[in-house]
Amino acid sequence: MAPAALPHPTPAPSPVPHPEAAATPHPARGGTQVAHGGSARHQADPGRLPDRARNGGFATSSGAAKERGHPAAGRPARHSGPRLAAWLWLALACLLPPWAGAEPAGDIDARLVTVGLQPRKPITTARIQAMRGACRVTLSPLPAASGTEPVLSEEKTCKLAEDEDLSLQVTHRGIMVRTSEGIEFKEGFGKLVVVGDGLFNLEMFNLPPSLLSGRLEVTLQDDNTVSFVNQLSIGELVKAAVSEFSPSPEIEATKAFIVLARTRILAACEQRRHASDTFDLCAGPHCLTFTGYGNNRELVEVLFDQVPNLVMAAGGRVVFPYFQECCGGKISSAKDIFGKDDPVHQAREDRIPGKGSENCFHSPSFYWTREFSQEEMADFLSITFAGGSSRVFLRWDPVKTDAAGRITEVRLYGRRDQKMLGTDFLEAAWDYFGANSLKSMRFTLEPMRRATIFRGMGRGQGVGLCLYGADGLAKKGMKFEEILRFYYTGITLTTNPGGVAAERAPPAPTDGRPKSDPGRNGGKAGKPAKPGKVSR
Ligand SMILES: [Zn+2]
Numbered sequence: 405m406a407p408a409a410l411p412h413p414t415p416a417p418s419p420v421p422h423p424e425a426a427a428t429p430h431p432a433r434g435g436t437q438v439a440h441g442g443s444a445r446h447q448a449d450p451g452r453l454p455d456r457a458r459n460g461g462f463a464t465s466s467g468a469a470k471e472r473g474h475p476a477a478g479r480p481a482r483h484s485g486p487r488l489a490a491w492l493w494l495a496l497a498c499l500l501p502p503w504a505g506a507e508p509a510g511d512i513d514a515r516l517v518t519v520g521l522q523p524r525k526p527i528t529t530a531r532i533q534a535m536r537g538a539c540r541v542t543l544s545p546l547p548a549a550s551g552t553e554p555v556l557s558e559e560k561t562c563k564l565a566e567d568e569d570l571s572l573q574v575t576h577r578g579i580m581v582r583t584s585e586g587i588e589f590k591e592g593f594g595k596l597v598v599v600g601d602g603l604f605n606l607e608m609f610n611l612p613p614s615l616l617s618g619r620l621e622v623t624l625q626d627d628n629t630v631s632f633v634n635q636l637s638i639g640e641l642v643k644a645a646v647s648e649f650s651p652s653p654e655i656e657a658t659k660a661f662i663v664l665a666r667t668r669i670l671a672a673c674e675q676r677r678h679a680s681d682t683f684d685l686c687a688g689p690h691c692l693t694f695t696g697y698g699n700n701r702e703l704v705e706v707l708f709d710q711v712p713n714l715v716m717a718a719g720g721r722v723v724f725p726y727f728q729e730c731c732g733g734k735i736s737s738a739k740d741i742f743g744k745d746d747p748v749h750q751a752r753e754d755r756i757p758g759k760g761s762e763n764c765f766h767s768p769s770f771y772w773t774r775e776f777s778q779e780e781m782a783d784f785l786s787i788t789f790a791g792g793s794s795r796v797f798l799r800w801d802p803v804k805t806d807a808a809g810r811i812t813e814v815r816l817y818g819r820r821d822q823k824m825l826g827t828d829f830l831e832a833a834w835d836y837f838g839a840n841s842l843k844s845m846r847f848t849l850e851p852m853r854r855a856t857i858f859r860g861m862g863r864g865q866g867v868g869l870c871l872y873g874a875d876g877l878a879k880k881g882m883k884f885e886e887i888l889r890f891y892y893t894g895i896t897l898t899t900n901p902g903g904v905a906a907e908r909a910p911p912a913p914t915d916g917r918p919k920s921d922p923g924r925n926g927g928k929a930g931k932p933a934k935p936g937k938v939s940r
């Protein structure tokens with residue numbers, strides 16, 4: 405299993421719809437297609453236009469023009485008008501921060517991605533309620549080859565007005581639907597697509613409800629359960645995720661988190677972490693925890709437009725950035741924790757010499773203590789790791805520790821011993837005990853008669869940006885770029901992680917307007933721009 409960055413912070417806080425959430429602006433959606441290829445689900449919804457207004461006119465980028473076969477794209481300007489514009493553009497570029505000059509390769513925030521909501525339990529019933537704006541629902545027939553009777557030939561549609569809802573249930577005939585207005589679709593369908601004008605609420609039996617936007621696809625599975633895939637723009641996903649994981653009220657820390665989340669989403673898509681699934685990203689910490697619209701989005705909403713489309717790249721690629729809630733003062737390298745070479749994620753102390761204590765010292769997880777009884781531990785080891793009766797583990801020991809004091813390798817003792825990565829042990833503990841038990845692998849053991857006391861520091865796997873540390877750095881006056889560079893070695897901030905093609909393109913705008921609006925980047929004056937400095 406690939407490493408995740410952060411435990412589910414608390415048992416998923418239920419994004420129960422409340423008036424505040426309903427009063428927030430209409431979630432923006434775009435129509436640009438995700439460039440990493442893959443499933444048919446990437447196809448842009450024909451009914452939707454890219455939300456250009458929200459993204460400050462990035463639509464005029466040469467990258468975007470190229471995508472659409474714009475005749476002027478990729479050609480030098482021929483007459484004086486455009487040439488003058490080019491000079492104006494260059495002059496303006498000198499006033500922009502370094503990333504602002506990069507040729508935007510299309511609108512990252514408007515691209516659509518699909519998120520597999522993957523509830524842990526098999527789901528056979530659910531309720532969907534239109535919360536803000538109406539929902540259009542399309543019911544598709546079962547595929548003919550499914551063998552489930554009866555096979556229908558036509559699609560059905562219905563509309564849910566605000567506050568109306570529908571319940572769906574899987575029966576031997578497929579998905580059956582009933583609306584709160586009393587309309588029933590009993591024929592049995594294979595798929596249900598809900599497209600919301602605003603927000604809609606998904607309730608699955610025994611699980612906290614999720615407030616969603618965009619498009620939700622509910623598909624009948626072979627085992628007569630349903631899967632849920634939400635399609636939304638990267639921008640929407642970033643806002644939801646950051647409002648969920650951020651522990652900081654600081655402006656610069658929040659901007660850093662926005663860039664971090666966007667980068668992680670884009671990298672997860674490009675790496676095709678879910679190539680064998682019907683979605684791009686999972687909703688868990690493996691990709692980026694997503695529980696729906698999110699609470700307290702105000703700050704994120706306001707700051708989002710100050711860092712549009714900005715991502716971190718290194719070595720010509722979008723970085724997959726790891727992060728953690730609290731490092732306990734020392735960050736480990738990806739090499740030590742995951743055993744893979746990754747120059748961006750180096751070990752470092754989370755403090756600035758001469759500027760007080762550790763940046764994350766104010767985190768409630770900086771120090772923690774937890775007692776585990778012998779039985780409790782033995783149950784965990786046997787249930788989680790025993791791959792059959794011959795492998796029952798009763799005891800474990802740390803084998804290797806890195807310079808930060810994190811246990812990077814453990815050995816389980818049983819009839820046949822087994823070695824494993826510390827981070828896998830930690831994730832298994834989160835699964836078994838919950839994320840509030842063993843918070844990190846940075847701890848010491850104090851054996852008692854019947855129990856062992858774990859005295860630890862930090863929360864998370866120990867690699868990458870420390871959320872509380874970033875909050876601390878912002879409080880110490882650091883800008884978001886500095887915060888990101890503090891935690892990620894050798895990164896470049898760019899709105900164009902794209903390609904060599906953009907790098908070769910002349911900086912001349914095609915319509916005489918600058919390609920980005922300086923105000924969009926917080927109006928910071930900076931170093932000269934280097935267009936398309938990231939290549940692949
Ligand atoms: Zn994933």
Ligand SMILES: [Zn+2]
Binds near residue numbers: 870872873
């Ligand atoms: Zn820290």
